[in-house]
Amino acid sequence: MRAGYLSTVQAGFFAIALALLAFIFLVLAGMVxxxxxxxxxxxxxxxxxxxxxxxxxxxxxxxxxxxxxxxxPVAYSLAxxxxxxxxxxxxxxxxxxxxxxxxxxxALLIFFGxxxxxxxxxxxxxxxxxxxxxxxxxxxxxxVPYLIRILRSTFEDIxxxxxxxxRTLGCSEWRSxxxxxxxxxKRGLFAGLVITWSKCIGEFGAVxxxxxxxxxxxxxxxxxLFLNMSTGDIELAIAAAIILxxxxxxxxxxxxxxxxxxxxx
Amino acid sequence: MVLxxxxxxxxxxxxxxxxxxxxxxEGEYFMVLGPTGAGxxxxxxxxxxxxxxxxxNIFLFGRDITVLPPEERGFSIVYQDFMLFPHLTVFENIAxxxxxxxxxxxxxxxxxxxxxxxxxxxxxxxxxxxxxSGGEQQxxxxxxxxVMRPRILLLDEPMSALDAAxxxxxxxxxxxxxxxxxxxxxxxxxxxxxxxxxxxxxxxxQDGAIVQVGTPEEIFNQPESDFVAHFTGMxxxxxxxxxxxxxxxxxxxxxxxxxxxxxLEGDVIAGIRADELILSPEPFDSTARNTFRxxxxxxxxxxxxxxxxxxxxxxxxxxxxxxxxxxxxLTPGQEITVIFKASAVHVFPA
Numbered sequence: 024m025r026a027g028y029l030s031t032v033q034a035g036f037f038a039i040a041l042a043l044l045a046f047i048f049l050v051l052a053g054m055v056x057x058x059x060x061x062x063x064x065x066x067x068x069x070x071x072x073x074x075x076x077x078x079x080x081x082x083x084x085x086x087x088x089x090x091x092x093x094x095x096p097v098a099y100s101l102a103x104x105x106x107x108x109x110x111x112x113x114x115x116x117x118x119x120x121x122x123x124x125x126x127x128x129x130a131l132l133i134f135f136g137x138x139x140x141x142x143x144x145x146x147x148x149x150x151x152x153x154x155x156x157x158x159x160x161x162x163x164x165x166x167v168p169y170l171i172r173i174l175r176s177t178f179e180d181i182x183x184x185x186x187x188x189x190r191t192l193g194c195s196e197w198r199s200x201x202x203x204x205x206x207x208x209k210r211g212l213f214a215g216l217v218i219t220w221s222k223c224i225g226e227f228g229a230v231x232x233x234x235x236x237x238x239x240x241x242x243x244x245x246x247x248l249f250l251n252m253s254t255g256d257i258e259l260a261i262a263a264a265i266i267l268x269x270x271x272x273x274x275x276x277x278x279x280x281x282x283x284x285x286x287x288x
Numbered sequence: 289m290v291l292x293x294x295x296x297x298x299x300x301x302x303x304x305x306x307x308x309x310x311x312x313x314e315g316e317y318f319m320v321l322g323p324t325g326a327g328x329x330x331x332x333x334x335x336x337x338x339x340x341x342x343x344x345n346i347f348l349f350g351r352d353i354t355v356l357p358p359e360e361r362g363f364s365i366v367y368q369d370f371m372l373f374p375h376l377t378v379f380e381n382i383a384x385x386x387x388x389x390x391x392x393x394x395x396x397x398x399x400x401x402x403x404x405x406x407x408x409x410x411x412x413x414x415x416x417x418x419x420x421s422g423g424e425q426q427x428x429x430x431x432x433x434x435v436m437r438p439r440i441l442l443l444d445e446p447m448s449a450l451d452a453a454x455x456x457x458x459x460x461x462x463x464x465x466x467x468x469x470x471x472x473x474x475x476x477x478x479x480x481x482x483x484x485x486x487x488x489x490x491x492x493x494q495d496g497a498i499v500q501v502g503t504p505e506e507i508f509n510q511p512e513s514d515f516v517a518h519f520t521g522m523x524x525x526x527x528x529x530x531x532x533x534x535x536x537x538x539x540x541x542x543x544x545x546x547x548x549x550x551x552l553e554g555d556v557i558a559g560i561r562a563d564e565l566i567l568s569p570e571p572f573d574s575t576a577r578n579t580f581r582x583x584x585x586x587x588x589x590x591x592x593x594x595x596x597x598x599x600x601x602x603x604x605x606x607x608x609x610x611x612x613x614x615x616x617x618l619t620p621g622q623e624i625t626v627i628f629k630a631s632a633v634h635v636f637p638a
Contacts, residue, residue, distance in 0.1 A: 182371065184367055184369075184371045185371055185373060187333070187336070187338045187358070187365065187367075187371075188365060188367070188371045188373075188432075189384070190336075190337070190338065190357070190358035190359050191336055191337075191338075191358050191359070191361070191363055191364055191365045191433075191438075191442075192359075192364070192384050192385030192388060192432070192436060193359045193385045193388040193389060193436070194359055194388050195357070195359055196357075198388065202384070202388075203373055206375045207373075207374065207375055209375075
């Protein structure tokens with residue numbers, strides 16, 4: 024075997040990789056190219072798709088923001104604190120992530136629907152079931168554990184002594200977190216938010232059960248895809264799918280770009 | 289008195305600080321010496337207010353500050369790994385505490401440039417911390433601490449991340465800074481060499497407790513326990529039983545009997561510093577009370593000094609210069625006389 028040539032095994036593995044790449048590419052390209060181009064453009068501009076884009080953006084951004092508000096303090100206390108029941112809390116926090124989203128959706132539906140808490144919320148005018156608010160709640164419930172996990176390991180990687188030094192330099196507890204750990208967690212936080220947001224955009228099962236699939240009411244992009252597939256409106260379904268693909272690829276690129284940049288070694 | 293620590297106790301997992309009591313004077317350079325794991329950093333962080341003690345009190349100028357948060361104590365800390373904030377320039381690192389005080393920028397800038405000149409890092413201010421050498425990072429961390437004009441400067445092994453040459457330079461630097469600023473310093477170290485050039489007084493720590501406090505000379509010359517003796521470089525340590533004979537005490541080690549001056553009797557530990565042994569190829573008469581014949585069992589030449597181990601029934605280690613080694617022509621197996629004074633035998637309770 025001369026140098027510069029692949030061994031038989033390497034060549035075999037390489038061929039499998041190539042075949043896989045071709046498969047992924049053909050599957051995606053095939054779908055994008057399936058409908059006639061002008062029909063696709065028309066679908067992308069249709070009221071329904073524009074509504075789905077708008078609703079997906081609004082609900083995913085609000086949910087991601089809520090996830091961040093909750094995940095930052097929770098992840099920080101799990102990373103830094105020692106308290107009884109920490110292990111149990113960690114396991115419980117991971118449950119929504121391990122559940123099939125449909126199951127999470129059913130549990131949420133019962134909690135916010137017939138349960139006394141659900142009834143109470145309904146009575147004070149907060150209705151979650153089959154409403155856009157339900158989308159936000161479902162997205163929050165299934166995605167906040169991921170963000171906590173990411174942020175926890177980010178915080179664990181930051182030496183607590185940065186805060187100790189900041190304290191002796193005159194910072195209160197909150198100020199020392201704000202001025203050292205938080206900026207040092209910037210990369211992990213950013214990556215976590217991008218991942219959370221893109222998972223929010225793509226979430227289907229939990230949203231379907233809790234918020235329902237009402238056309239032009241709780242119709243996010245995945246719901247639009249589902250509704251139009253079931254009614255045979257293939258162009259509209261594919262239009263929704265293309266936007267979802269574009270968002271996935273864009274978030275991948277953003278993550279790649281920031282993962283490659285290592286400012287804080 | 290600046291700082292008084294009374295009966296401090298703290299448990300942290302398997303580790304505990306036991307009944308720590310210390311007083312530190314105004315402008316004093318106080319060192320805490322002890323092996324790794326003795327609890328030196330825990331003590332320092334407790335003084336800083338980062339760790340809350342379970343019981344005991346800390347007084348600053350007579351005021352009880354035991355529960356005061358770190359930001360209200362006015363102490364600065366420098367850790368051994370410097371802990372410069374990686375997301376800030378050197379300038380912003382030094383200015384960190386002043387920014388928290390919302391100092392007007394012109395004054396802030398003057399304070400930062402002033403302290404940077406004192407430490408010789410004026411041309412590094414725009415750099416990112418990770419581009420600095422160990423010694424430069426050390427100076428930047430020191431500047432960040434000193435610019436606050438701390439009531440007490442807490443140093444946690446500030447030299448252990450440096451190479452030997454930087455360490456020597458930094459020791460002189462610390463001495464100069466301490467002289468110029470008059471800051472009270474509590475400095476933790478496990479390097480015995482740091483003590484003499486720097487410390488006014490020191491405490492020796494072992495297993496979370498303070499075992500001796502004194503000037504370096506007192507600790508070195510009158511170690512109160514075999515741990516302190518060992519830790520301060522006493523090479524010859526023996527167990528024996530002491531019996532009083534007039535002014536003197538005879539300590540029976542089994543193979544040989546030492547003459548010592550001590551109030552102790554019974555089971556004791558006797559320590560003799562290697563540099564207090566006199567080695568002579570010929571037996572000779574002297575006023576020294578301890579004279580033994582033995583054979584050279586080992587010679588270790590390292591640098592200017594050589595260690596010579598002589599078997600006189602027990603192994604005794606002496607230190608002589610390379611010159612003396614040549615002049616005496618010592619070789620392993622050679623018969624030799626070991627001489628030392630009764631006062632060179634330090635006796636501790638066993």
